[in-house]
Amino acid sequence: MEKITYLDNAATTAIDPEVLAAMLPYLSTHYGNPSSSYSIGRQSKSIIEACRKQVAELLGVSPLTIFFTSGGTESNNTAIASSVRDLNCKHIITSPIEHHAVLKTVEYYCLREKITCSFVAINAAGEVDYTDLDAQLQAKKKEGITCLVSLMHANNEIGTLLDLPLAAEICKSYDAIFHSDCVQTIGHYKMDLSAQRLHFASASGHKFHGPKGTGILYANHTTGVKPLIYGGGQERNVRAGTENVAGIVGFTKALELSMQNYEKDNLYIRNLNLQMRNGLASEFPVMEFNTPEENSLYTVLNANLPSTVGDELLLIYLDNLGICVSSGSACSSGNDYRSHVIRALDKNNDGTTIRFSFSKQNSIADIDFAVGKISEIIKTQFA
Ligand SMILES: Cc1ncc(COP(=O)(O)O)c(C=O)c1O
Numbered sequence: 001m002e003k004i005t006y007l008d009n010a011a012t013t014a015i016d017p018e019v020l021a022a023m024l025p026y027l028s029t030h031y032g033n034p035s036s037s038y039s040i041g042r043q044s045k046s047i048i049e050a051c052r053k054q055v056a057e058l059l060g061v062s063p064l065t066i067f068f069t070s071g072g073t074e075s076n077n078t079a080i081a082s083s084v085r086d087l088n089c090k091h092i093i094t095s096p097i098e099h100h101a102v103l104k105t106v107e108y109y110c111l112r113e114k115i116t117c118s119f120v121a122i123n124a125a126g127e128v129d130y131t132d133l134d135a136q137l138q139a140k141k142k143e144g145i146t147c148l149v150s151l152m153h154a155n156n157e158i159g160t161l162l163d164l165p166l167a168a169e170i171c172k173s174y175d176a177i178f179h180s181d182c183v184q185t186i187g188h189y190k191m192d193l194s195a196q197r198l199h200f201a202s203a204s205g206h207k208f209h210g211p212k213g214t215g216i217l218y219a220n221h222t223t224g225v226k227p228l229i230y231g232g233g234q235e236r237n238v239r240a241g242t243e244n245v246a247g248i249v250g251f252t253k254a255l256e257l258s259m260q261n262y263e264k265d266n267l268y269i270r271n272l273n274l275q276m277r278n279g280l281a282s283e284f285p286v287m288e289f290n291t292p293e294e295n296s297l298y299t300v301l302n303a304n305l306p307s308t309v310g311d312e313l314l315l316i317y318l319d320n321l322g323i324c325v326s327s328g329s330a331c332s333s334g335n336d337y338r339s340h341v342i343r344a345l346d347k348n349n350d351g352t353t354i355r356f357s358f359s360k361q362n363s364i365a366d367i368d369f370a371v372g373k374i375s376e377i378i379k380t381q382f383a
Pocket residue numbers: 010011070071072073074099101152154155156181183184203204205213214215329330331
């Protein structure tokens with residue numbers, strides 16, 4: 001196959017060459033174990049601490065609140081486990097459109113640990129009903145039950161954004177623990193986590209041109225976060241296991257670059273997104289977008305195309321042309337059911353649902369090529 005047109009950047013991104021260059025020494029010459037006391041070990045330890053300091057500065061928090069992990073899934077699991085096990089949370093409020101890294105974890109604790117859980121109401125755009133969140137927390141507070149609220153900052157399939165300060169404010173008024181899965185926003189927005197009054201936040205390096213298998217858990221000083229798995233004393237006794245030094249360096253470099261170039265990249269990617277929205281709307285005047293025009297993640301556009309071709313078949317046609325897009329979260333692709341996110345939205349989504357997601361490495365030509373091919377396939381074969 002000739003060229004790949006990669007429009008699935010919410011699933012993962014290609015590593016930035018500068019990130020790779022920063023990592024390489026830690027995959028070759030600088031191989032010391034950070035727990036070893038000799039010089040090459042101390043060198044690894046000191047780069048990890050320098051990375052922690054830099055990540056903390058970029059996110060506006062103390063280095064003591066940053067823990068390096070293997071990614072978003074582990075960070076989400078640790079935050080939820082810690083809340084249930086150590087912070088006395090007996091009820092979890094989440095939304096039906098969270099990533100499975102949250103939904104399946106919540107389900108696990110509800111089934112095994114006799115924790116109760118409920119979904120906050122959402123509207124057809126995937127926006128949280130804050131009055132419902134308030135009412136649910138108020139009811140639990142009256143019963144004397146401590147709650148964990150776990151709500152994602154941006155939905156990975158449709159891009160809908162949470163009003164983080166408002167959600168945090170509501171949680172605070174009922175003394176609830178608040179975790180946000182920020183996997184699609186940290187690295188894509190300038191974030192001052194200390195201003196957000198969160199207890200926990202999760203991020204993942206491969207969503208912003210860093211390496212896969214890297215991430216952070218932000219846990220504020222009140223949480224006294226404890227390990228999910230036990231072993232050595234790495235990460236101040238919170239995350240056992242020899243550190244992924246090259247990964248930590250890569251995560252940090254990727255975050256640094258994305259914050260340095262934020263204004264430029266944000267504008268550029270917004271423009272790609274608009275080009276796709278306008279291109280599809282002009283080819284298919286009756287189509288609907290699942291991504292709200294306002295208040296949504298600029299890297300994602302979810303479209304409900306007016307065709308009976310079906311999500312999976314269209315993906316195959318596009319794949320044959322080198323166009324990579326998805327019908328939902330990467331973790332559920334290949335399953336023969338529709339995305340849980342699309343099903344949870346209270347609207348008619350009978351058409352063919354495709355998620356496009358963009359990065360600084362895409363061009364307007366990529367967008368025009370994809371729009372042209374989708375139009376050709378649908379109009380000539382599935383009209
Ligand atoms: C919103 C969200 N949360 C969590 C994850 C899981 O992150 P990771 O792949 O780093 O485990 C993803 C990845 O698709 C995601 O989009």
